[in-house]
Structure formats: structure tokens, C-alpha cells
Amino acid sequence: MKYTAFALLAGFLLDLIFGDPRRLYHPVCAIGNLIAALEKGIRGILPRSQKGELWGGFFEVLIVCMVCGGIPLAVLSGVYRISTAAGFVLESFWCYQLLATNSLKKESMRVCDRLKNGTLEEARYAVSMIVGRDTKALSKEGVIRAAVETVAENTSDGVIAPMLYMAIGGVPLMFLYKGINTMDSMLGYKNEKYLYFGRCAARLDDVANYIPARLSAGLMILAAPFAGLNAKEAARIYRRDRRNHASPNSAQTEAVMAGALCVQLAGDAWYFGKLYKKPTIGDPLRAVEAEDICRADRLLYAVSVLAVILFVAVRLLILH
Template sequence: MLKWTALALVLGFFIDLLVGDPRWLYHPVRIIGKGISFLEAHFRRWFPKTQKGERIGGFLLVIFICAGSAAIPLAILYVAYKIHTLLGIGIETFFCYQMLAVKSLKQESMRVFEELEKGDLKGARYAVSMIVGRDTQSLDEVGVTKAAVETVAENTSDGIIAPLFYMAIGGPVLMFFYKGVNTMDSMVGYKNEKYLNFGRYAAKLDDILNYIPARISAWLMIAGAKLCGFDSKNAVKIFKRDRYNHASPNSAQTEAVMAGALDIQLAGNAYYFGKLCEKPTIGDAIRPVEKEDIPRANQLLYVSAALGTGIFAVIRLGIQGLITLL
């Protein structure tokens, strides 16, 4: 079933660039999200509202979602390849395409830019609220721009490079497994009173699975910065200095490169659910943040994603060649 994964990876990437995520097409992540919500509601009812009870419920959530996220695409691919190789390749390509978010990430962030271009700060706040978890209603133009640039940087890893990495290693099954964990983290991985215990295992597993991809993403973005004509030397400098300026061991890896490449300062304090979260800054304010940094961030996103696709396709071919020899 992994014989054609390199081809499916490349085809899936190009389909994503062309099509993106049309709203009429029901996305698998939405199915995973509904499963998470369903199981969370039941586990919270079944287990006591104590630290131990919530952690047991959260642990079972991880087990069920990980198993389901991997087993369902595995079964579909197995049947498809049994019917015909071309059907299997088609399904594998479709799965890869659906797990990537290059065009949709660009489109959503560029909506923020378009609202800022029109001078509609309220519209820009709403647009950026669709792609970030922080409170946006009081952000000024600089704050809105920074939020959009930061989410492009972070999701270059979470939404593109990490899925490609796991696709190269274990095909769509491992790719879906990763997306199941990543979706859990985005829904229950908060360090607040509600999810501190229940989301503990999902958040930890997400940190583990993103550890290597986040660092690969950072170096791909540094190479991309060079190709785009951005400040690649400063990108390396800020990456080495500020890559751990975040509560997550992974999120600041790509944000640091983005800040350095664009010669701007990102991160800093932000409000989440009405509460101030004090966070260190990332990068140096060599120049002021401006709305044009959003399309610049997307340029770096596209180049980094293309580099990653090529490299991971070659890696997959190498793995397949090694398996064949053995």
C-alpha cells in the first residue's frame, strides 16, 4: 500500500495548491472534531470531575481518536488497493490532499490583508478571529497583522510540513493519525481550568509528534527565506535565539524564523478568553510591522511547502527502495 505514496504525496500537494478546501466538501478533520466532541461529552459524564477522573477521560479520548483516525483510512485504502491499484492511488492522493492546508491557509490569512487594505479594521478582526485562538476584538492594525503572520508561521509546520513528514514515513494512515492528535490538541489542549487535566495527554502527545517536524519546518523556512530574498541570516539568528520563547516547545520554532526573515517582532502578550497571557516577544523590531507582511509570510509559506514536498517525496522513494532491497 505504500508503494505509490511518493506519487500520491506530490499529486496531493499540487491538488491542494489548485483546489484548496472548498466549503462544499466535508473535511475529514470535521469528522474527527465531531468524534472528539462526542467522546469528550460522554467521558466527562462517565468519570468524576476530579484530577484523576479527568485525566482518565482524557487518556481514553486519545486512545479512541488515535485508533479511529488511523483505522478508518487504513481500511478504506486496503479495500481500494484490493479492487485496483489506480483506485488505491486515487484514494491515497485524495487523502493527502485533504490533510494539507497550503491554499486554505493563504486564503484565510489574505482575507485579513484584504480587510486591512480596505481600511476595515472590524472586518480584519473578524477575519483573523477565524484562524487564531486569541481574543481579537481589541486588536489594532499591527496586532491583527501580527496574529495573521504568526498563524501562517505556526501552521506552516502543523498544517503542511508535519503532515507531509508523516505521509513520507507511513503514508496516509500515519498522516491521519497525526491529524487526529493535532485536532485533539487544538480542541482540548488548553492550559485552563476546563482542560488542564482532561487535555493533558492530547497536548503532550501533540508536542512529541511535532518535535521533529517543527524543527524541519524551521530549516525549510530558512532555506525558503534565502530563495525569497528575505533576511535569511537574521532568520537563523532569531531562530537560534528565540525558538523557545513560547509555552510550547514547538510553536516558536517557525515563528522565530518568520520574525527573523521579515525583520519584525512577533508574539508578546495576548488575551485568551478574556484573560491576559504574558508571553515573551520573538524577533527584533528592526522595522515596524505592516499589513504587507501577511503576503510576505504567505510567500515564505509556499516556497517552504514546495521544498518540503520535494524533499519528503525523495525520502519516501528512498524508504521504498530500501524496503524493496530488504
Template sequence: MTLTLRLCALLLGCLLDLMFGDPHWMPHPVRAMGALIALLERPLRALFPKRPGGELAAGVVLVVLVTGLSTGAAVLALWLCRHIHPLLAFVVEALLCYQLLAARSLRDESVKVYRALRDGTLEEARKAVSMIVGRDTERLDEAGVAKAAVETVAENASDGVIAPLLFLAIGGAPLGVLYKSINTMDSMVGYKNDRYLYFGRAAARLDDLVNLIPARLAGVLMCLAARPAGFDGKNAWKIFLRDRKQHKSPNSAHTEAAAAGALDIQLAGSNYYFGKLVEKPTIGDPLRPVEPADILRCNRLMYATAFLAMVLFCGVPLLLSLAF
């Protein structure tokens, strides 16, 4: 497939994602990746010695198998489609791009939290936010629930939208699938707890590596998008430059910092995870209290960032390819 057709397929996929969100009724590559990871975990643990070195080796094999099988399946599917008809290959490429992006789904899931805070009870809001965050939610007050949802939108703007968009623009659906397989492994086994400390280390380290550039690029794009979206662009840059490293992960705080600055609020800080209080630094300045409407504001900022990325990664190269 030519660069022009690939970029057109990506633009179509972006538009489908923004309009319709995650197509739950269709076979989904990310769900397939999750099923593969779950299927491989037990036999790989049984195959290697039950000690740190053995679990590390099992985790490396998991990474090789999941990335290889996922990417290979995408390459094979597109190759078969091209041999049937070029139009079919274009459609499948666009559908894969559509399924690998998560802007609309991120918006929809976080808006459920906003509606629960606006129209429901605090318990309903805690339940809604527990679907999209990893922290304990039983102790959260209204501001804590809203802050958790804002942080999720801000953080996932990078690995759920900007990063896959970048990889899709560079290498089409196969590279996008490769990235998403790594990101899915990290979300399932990349925890620093007793179960996954060693088994999930390879996946976590690889996810850190592939997100080094996208996370920083996403933070910059969010700062650039802040003022056009109607937010505090100057403060977005200030907090991004000051607080973007205020996280144990090398990548997680870049878009959180940009969002905190743009919205003039403070994010992060200590929270409970699996019943234990985890001390974390704050991101941003508490120029005003966090409120439920900040969920909608952060989504608007995320959409503006996604649109800017779509123009830079897809629109500009497409225009250049057509011109020359």
C-alpha cells in the first residue's frame, strides 16, 4: 500500500474513532491480545523455574510471543487482503486504525463518571471511576473521583491516542498493532506487585522504551492545544516543564502535567492501591479546586490534542505526498 493510501486509511480510522468509539460488536485486536496474554501466562509460568530469574525469562518469552503473533497476524491479514483486492486491504487497514485508537472510548467512559457525579450518588460515581483507574476508589470524595477521571483522560491521551496515532502514521496498522500489543501487556502484567514484579518486568520496560518519544511529544502537543481549546496555555507550559517528571514512570506525567497546567488544577498526589497508601508527588498548582466539570474540560483538551496530532502526523505528510 502506498504512503498516500495508508495515510488516507489512517485519517478514515481517526474519523471513525472520533464518531463512533470502540466497536464492541466487532472482533477487536486489543481484546484478542488480552486473551492471548491471559492464555500464555499460566503455561509460561509452569515452564520456567519459580524464582526471579525464571519469572524474568518467562516474561521475556511472553513479550516475544505476544508481539510476534499480534504483528504477524496483522501483516498476514493485510497481505491476504491485498491479494484479494486493493480496496479490501484499504478497508481493513482503516478498520485496524479505527480499533487501535481510543479517543472516543476514553471520552465516553470518563463522561460516565461525570454524569454519575452530576445526576447520581457518590457511590455510583466511585463505581464508574473504578472501571477506568487502578487505585482504590472506596475512600474518594467527589473531588477525588473527579480528579481520578481527569488524570485517566490526561494520561491515556498519550498511550491511548497520540502514541498509537504516531506509530500508525509511521508504519501503518502492523506497527500500530506492535505498539498496542506492548501497551496491552504492560496494562495486564506490568505491575510492581508480588505476582508480576519479575514476570511483567520485560513488558513494563519495553512499554517505557516505546513511549519515551510519544509521551513527550504528547505533552508538547497538549500544551500547544491548550490555548486554542480555551484553556491556560501559558500555565500548561509552565507546569509541563516543571512537573513532567513527577512520577515513578518516565512517561506518565507529561500529559498529566500539561493538563493540570491548562486547567489550573492540581493532580496526582498520594492514593490507596490494593489497600496500601502510596506516597506520590503532586502535579500542578491548586489554583482552584477540582470539580466534575473538569472531566469535560480535560476531554475537550484531549480532543484538541488529538486533532493537532492528526493534522501533523497525517494531514501534513498526506498533503506533501500528493504535492510531490
């Protein structure tokens, strides 16, 4: 799309100013409903065997990708043909809806507020809204780490990766990425229910996030001084600990965040009542504190601004 660079900038600014438009039906909710409905239908048709679930997961991914990429492409192309201004407004608005900078900060700061002004139980509940792990038994330090880790991971998944894909292929490619990412969050578990059915979704998400995760980590290191954080330590921990996760991508940004804050993140965690042994990331140069959530959000904003400037500039240079 000719005006994608400007739509990306407009959408980013709208997200910073207004945050998630909660009164409007969110596209990711529609994607989630589609994924859930397809899963139910496919499981009802194919046999409950390893092979059947692998094929079922493949068909789920295929259909979701076609819908998430195809419908926005058709709608946006049609609107642009009718009116360039209307197409630009729609592309900007969809970009605004699909970016999560403001909402990620708000949700993480809610955890920080409950830690400072509420109870540990309230902080556990607040962090449960933004993480997938079990939170009922988390200590104060565990709540802080969980919040900081989700800010680090979602800096890539919720901000930098969507920006990158929009810069490459406009909002339709951004929608396709969000479809892939949402499938992974709903189906990509290594438990009995999703070990085979969710495998294709999880592998595709790994591929889709491979470059964005590493680009995000590099940009976070560059942005760390602007957030008042330790860029040298961020780079050191990144080089050492960027592979300390079962996912090939998750530790990329978590390692940078741990180094920038000079704390230790990750380690063992409970998911669905089961303890998962996980390596730590970073060095415990000091104890984590609630203020680290604020510092993580500063880095989130700094890298988001740096990324949008980079992507808009590159997109404009390519077009001209």
C-alpha cells in the first residue's frame, strides 16, 4: 500500500495517545473466536489420534492464515480503490488496534500499583491478566519477575513484530502475524491436549518471530541508554543467555531486559498445575523491586519510538 508508512506512524501515535479502544470489538477477539470455533469443528471431524491431531492442527493453521491475511487484504484494497483517504484512515485505525504499546504499559503498571498500594493477592491477580503461568502462589519477587518478563517478551510480540510486518506488507501482513501469534497463545502448549494439535501453530510462530525477536533485542540494547538503563550489561547478558529458553525466541528480549535492569529473570515456573524447570536469565546483581516494572516500561516506550522511526524511514526509502 502506498501510504502504509504514514499509516504505521499514525496508528502508533494513536496507540500511544489513546491506548486500546476497549469499547470497540477488537480484531484479536475475532481471531480468537475463529480459532476456538475451528478447533471445535476440526476435532469433531478428524480422528483422535496423533496423526489426526497433527493434520487437524495443520488445517487450523491454514484456514486461520487465509482468513487473517485474505479478508483484510480484500477489504483494504477495495476501500483504497473507492477512496485513498478512507483507505488510509482504515489502515491507520487497524494498525492502532493491533499495536499494544499503551495497553502493555497500563496492564503492567496495574501490577506495580497493586504491589505498592494494594495486597500481594491483588498483585497476583493483576499479573495473571497478562501472563500464562499459574500466579496464585507467586511471591512478591515472582510477581515482579513475571510482569517484567511479559513486558520484555511482548515488546517483540505485541509491538516490534507487528510494526515490522506492517512495514513489509501493510496491515494485511500485520493481521496475518497477529493470527499466527494468537494461534500460538491458544494452541501452542506442550500438554496432552495440544502436543500434536498445536504443534504446527507453535512451529509457525517460532518462524514468524525468529527475525523480529532478534531485531527487537538489538533495538532494545540501542534504546537502553535513552531509558536510563545499562546498555553494556544488556549486550553482555544477551550474548550469554539469549538461548536460555525452550522457545528459540522468548529469551532474546528477556536477556536484554535482565541485563539492562541488572537483575535475574526466568527460572522455574508453574503452568496448569505442573512445574516446569527453566534456566535463569541474567545475574542477580541486585534484588528485583516493583520499580523494575516501571523501568521495563520505559525501555518498552524507548524501543517502540526507535522502531517506528526506523521502519517508517526504511519504508519511505524503499518506495522512493
